[in-house]
Amino acid sequence: MPTEPKLPEIQRGTEVFAVDPLTIRAHFEVDYIHSYKQDTPLFHGLAKRKLMGSHCKKCKYRYATPRSHCMYCGGKTEWFDLPIEGRVHSWTVCYFAAEEFLKEVPFTLVLVEFAGVNTLFLSRLIGLEQKDMKVGMKVKAKFRRKATWSVRDVYFVSAEE
Ligand SMILES: [Zn+2]
Numbered sequence: 001m002p003t004e005p006k007l008p009e010i011q012r013g014t015e016v017f018a019v020d021p022l023t024i025r026a027h028f029e030v031d032y033i034h035s036y037k038q039d040t041p042l043f044h045g046l047a048k049r050k051l052m053g054s055h056c057k058k059c060k061y062r063y064a065t066p067r068s069h070c071m072y073c074g075g076k077t078e079w080f081d082l083p084i085e086g087r088v089h090s091w092t093v094c095y096f097a098a099e100e101f102l103k104e105v106p107f108t109l110v111l112v113e114f115a116g117v118n119t120l121f122l123s124r125l126i127g128l129e130q131k132d133m134k135v136g137m138k139v140k141a142k143f144r145r146k147a148t149w150s151v152r153d154v155y156f157v158s159a160e161e
Contacts, residue, residue, distance in 0.1 A: 036149075041079050043153075046143060046151075047149070050082075052082060053066055053114075054067055054077035054078060056072070056075045057078055058073050059075060061073075064112070064114055065119055086113055086140075088112065088113075088133065088135055088137045088139055089111040089113040089135065092108070123141075124155040124156070128157075132158075139157065141154050141156055142155055142156065
């Protein structure tokens, strides 16, 4: 009697986290090649140790987190240099994060406000304990020496005397 063809059994076990609904671990890894498109000047600026914002030519609204078009009037924006120093608007200490940053917890995220700019800039703040943080305290941008071409190329430290 001829034998039916069959696939070989897989010897590696599968980790089951729950039976119903069946929940298993699946490894997922992917490399993206993506364009920063209209945000490109922001990253070129970071590599040159500059913060770049955008402002609306029509209504003059100024964005610390740049955007190509104004969220109020739809007008096209233009780039401008943000100041390197700003003030703490608020902050939070993160005890959990995306997998990439888990090894760095706890870390502090800060919303920085700049004089004459209408929106805030989210970044990492280092070198201060939570007990020493104050709303309104002066902070200044620092830049990584080697660009990673991401927003992680900038972080803030205290600029208080
Ligand atoms: Zn506008």
